[in-house]
């Protein structure tokens with residue numbers, strides 16, 4: 001039997017999502033490194049609402065190119081099918097809107113009204129390597145949003161929404177539509193879609209082991225034998241894990 005390739009729009013299997021919600025981005029980057037992937041952490045981002053930093057979702061990409069004065073004029077927003085607005089109305093539940101702003105922060109990638117619309121569409125989060133405006137709204141928005149800085153300028157001042165659902169760069173990381181994004185207070189990590197299930201299970205297992213190791217270090221044990229765990233500590237962990245499964 002031939003496996004059907006994963007499509008960009010396929011939802012994440014529930015088990016994978018559950019495991020990625022349990023694992024931290026720190027743990028996930030280690031699992032990616034063990035598979036040879038060293039450049040999956042989007043650089044320079046912070047969670048705009050510290051109480052909504054936990055994010056898991058599938059990438060829906062939007063590509064911006066530099067704005068040009070004769071094209072990017074205010075009247076383009078009269079068109080409901082302007083690519084930025086069309087992207088907002090195209091994101092499916094469980095997807096993260098990932099914007100390639102080329103790392104440029106002089107104008108916002110979007111504002112609070114568009115983000116609120118995304119929230120109502122079931123969007124799992126927004127990630128831009130640029131700025132956002134309406135910062136007070138983002139600070140309370142019930143949807144994880146990651147950006148570099150605030151900027152009051154509307155996107156037309158620096159950005160032209162060119163394309164959606166194409167491969168992009170975001171904070172120096174390649175993002176393909178359908179990749180899996182995980183965010184927390186350490187940042188946003190991009191997991192290639194074909195690795196998502198495997199990385200999720202391995203990361204959850206590592207997270208669980210580290211929870212045990214941490215409890216041992218908190219109780220005063222030294223690193224030797226504990227972190228990394230030797231055979232005896234692993235045996236203790238197995239006993240504990242049988243009684244305290246993470247799932």
Ligand SMILES: O=C([O-])CC(=O)C(=O)O
Pocket residue numbers: 108109110111112113114115133134154155
């Ligand atoms: O960034 C923009 O121009 C759109 C905006 O202000 C919003 O969505 O509230």
Ligand SMILES: [Mg+2]
Pocket residue numbers: 111112113133134
């Ligand atoms: Mg606004």
